[in-house]
Amino acid sequence: MTSDKEQERAVTAGAPSCSAAAPGVLPPGPASQDVECAAALLRDADRVLVGAGAGLSAAAGLVYEGERFERNFAPFIAMYGLTDMYTAGFYPFPSEEARWAYWARHVWTNRHEPPALPLYQALWEYARDRDCFVVTTNVDGQFEKAGFPPERVFATQGDYGLNQCARGCHDTLYPNRALAAEMIAQTEDCLVPSALVPRCPVCGGPMAVHLRVDGHFVENVDWHAAQDRYLRFVEDMRGRPTVLLELGVGWNTPGIIRLPFEALARAFYAPLVRLNRDDARIADAGVRRGVELQGDVAALWPLLAGAE
Numbered sequence: 672m673t674s675d676k677e678q679e680r681a682v683t684a685g686a687p688s689c690s691a692a693a694p695g696v697l698p699p700g701p702a703s704q705d706v707e708c709a710a711a712l713l714r715d716a717d718r719v720l721v722g723a724g725a726g727l728s729a730a731a732g733l734v735y736e737g738e739r740f741e742r743n744f745a746p747f748i749a750m751y752g753l754t755d756m757y758t759a760g761f762y763p764f765p766s767e768e769a770r771w772a773y774w775a776r777h778v779w780t781n782r783h784e785p786p787a788l789p790l791y792q793a794l795w796e797y798a799r800d801r802d803c804f805v806v807t808t809n810v811d812g813q814f815e816k817a818g819f820p821p822e823r824v825f826a827t828q829g830d831y832g833l834n835q836c837a838r839g840c841h842d843t844l845y846p847n848r849a850l851a852a853e854m855i856a857q858t859e860d861c862l863v864p865s866a867l868v869p870r871c872p873v874c875g876g877p878m879a880v881h882l883r884v885d886g887h888f889v890e891n892v893d894w895h896a897a898q899d900r901y902l903r904f905v906e907d908m909r910g911r912p913t914v915l916l917e918l919g920v921g922w923n924t925p926g927i928i929r930l931p932f933e934a935l936a937r938a939f940y941a942p943l944v945r946l947n948r949d950d951a952r953i954a955d956a957g958v959r960r961g962v963e964l965q966g967d968v969a970a971l972w973p974l975l976a977g978a979e
């Protein structure tokens with residue numbers, strides 16, 4: 672059994688040192704020494720655990736409001752008064768035909784239509800030569816599109832590209848790309864034809880996009896295998912220096928990535944680099960090698976990885 676001190680020396684040997692996170696006043700933007708520190712940590716890292724949230728995809732271009740929303744959803748905005756894609760996801764559409772007309776366009780706009788976005792491609796350029804793993808609450812498939820091997824990604828909250836039984840009565844997941852395209856082609860007055868509304872092949876009930884919105888979210892064998900790979904990667908932080916790189920993880924579900932990353936940084940004396948547009952503060956005073964970079968992730972990333 673090694674002592675904490677020995678553990679710290681083993682894990683930090685050879686790694687660049689940065690000043691501890693300073694709790695308290697929120698700075699207007701990242702200080703240049705913080706940018707340099709994070710760049711050095713990332714440059715020298717052989718092993719990186721990436722945690723990514725909605726802020727990363729928004730910075731990459733998958734914006735859920737404003738012009739992009741209005742351009743893609745004008746008929747639905749006119750009919751229902753929808754204000755953005757976040758809240759629209761919870762809108763109580765009056766029928767299955769209406770619900771699927773909206774959701775077909777939602778998954779198409781955010782999952783099937785976009786190519787690999789440049790910010791995700793830049794992340795892969797950085798990560799491809801390193802021992803990396805991604806845990807993400809994003810459901811848009813961007814990591815895989817950019818080149819990350821699927822076995823290196825744990826998408827905890829689902830995938831826009833799959834459907835499941837809305838009641839979770841069985842754990843098969845159904846790719847929805849072709850169905851969504853057909854629904855969009857046949858949508859009239861914000862309704863899909865009744866014949867296109869999917870029904871569960873087992874219980875006959877409604878289907879839903881594979882998203883963790885209630886207690887019926889399907890965690891099948893693939894989901895559990897991904898979770899196991901994530902946990903093994905984390906366990907291997909003991910004795911293998913690893914940088915925690917957190918990108919755009921806010922306060923919607925902090926218990927999935929944000930707070931666990933602080934706990935991992937504390938437990939393994941691992942550097943934590945946190946990029947966040949709204950709140951990059953590292954609250955855990957036990958995180959002694961934290962770098963808080965507040966600002967647009969797409970603007971910050973080239974400063975960190977540009978020296979490759």
Ligand SMILES: [Zn+2]
Pocket residue numbers: 836837838839840841871872873874875876
């Ligand atoms: Zn069912």
